[in-house]
Amino acid sequence: MRNRLKILRAERDWSQGDLADRLEVSRQSVNAIETGRYDPSLPLAFRIAKLFDLPVEMIFLSDD
Amino acid sequence: MPKYNAAQRRYNKRAIGLSLLYVLLLVAAIVVFKRMHPSGPLAWLLAILPALPIMAIVAAMGRYLVEESDEYLRAMEVRKSLIATGFMLTVTTGWGFLQSFELLPQVDFYWATIVWFGGLGVGGCVQALRR
Numbered sequence: 587m588r589n590r591l592k593i594l595r596a597e598r599d600w601s602q603g604d605l606a607d608r609l610e611v612s613r614q615s616v617n618a619i620e621t622g623r624y625d626p627s628l629p630l631a632f633r634i635a636k637l638f639d640l641p642v643e644m645i646f647l648s649d650d
Numbered sequence: 651m652p653k654y655n656a657a658q659r660r661y662n663k664r665a666i667g668l669s670l671l672y673v674l675l676l677v678a679a680i681v682v683f684k685r686m687h688p689s690g691p692l693a694w695l696l697a698i699l700p701a702l703p704i705m706a707i708v709a710a711m712g713r714y715l716v717e718e719s720d721e722y723l724r725a726m727e728v729r730k731s732l733i734a735t736g737f738m739l740t741v742t743t744g745w746g747f748l749q750s751f752e753l754l755p756q757v758d759f760y761w762a763t764i765v766w767f768g769g770l771g772v773g774g775c776v777q778a779l780r781r
Contacts, residue, residue, distance in 0.1 A: 612655065615722035623781070624722050 588647045591620045594638050608637055655723075661714040665707055672703035704763060726777060733776055734769030741765050 595605050602620070606613040611630070618624035619634075626634065635642040654662065679696045682688060688696055711731070718724040742762050748754040 610719075612720050612723055615720055618722050624725065627721055630721060 587625050587649060588622065589619065590645050590647070591616070591634070594640075594645065609633060655720065657714055657717040657719065660717065661710060664710040664713075668703040668707045668710065672700055675703065676700040701760070704760075708763075730770055730773030730777065733773035734766050737769030737772050738762055738766040
């Protein structure tokens, strides 16, 4: 699954650490999600969507 | 975020405390067996004592998985444990057959746990290579 996390983070001038703090997860988690090594659970995906005030499907995109 | 989160700090504290307890109980058991040559129920109790902290460390690892609120870290830890389990089963099965055909010496069962802990190291390396 692809995602626009890096772009959305850059638009707000947030570091991975800033985003991790806001989501209350580790920086490794943010890095793993951003680079596509880890797909977040539905609850975490919704938390991310809420933080960016966007629908989930505007952040996470299907590979096909 | 600090280097270790709350769940990791709690696990580290438990693991260090239990490791120290293991060393203490092992030394105590060896000394008592050497000097007093216990027998019967006392011998059984003394012999099992050093194993208890090791069992508790395995339980502490399970508790860490329950307490870890970061789902990515939890998933990585679960993956590492699965790699360790596969590593331990592979090594012990191979060793067991070679031992059955008298090609390798007989080893104590507790080596399975040591191999499993070694497997955690293998799992850590596998994960580091995948990054």
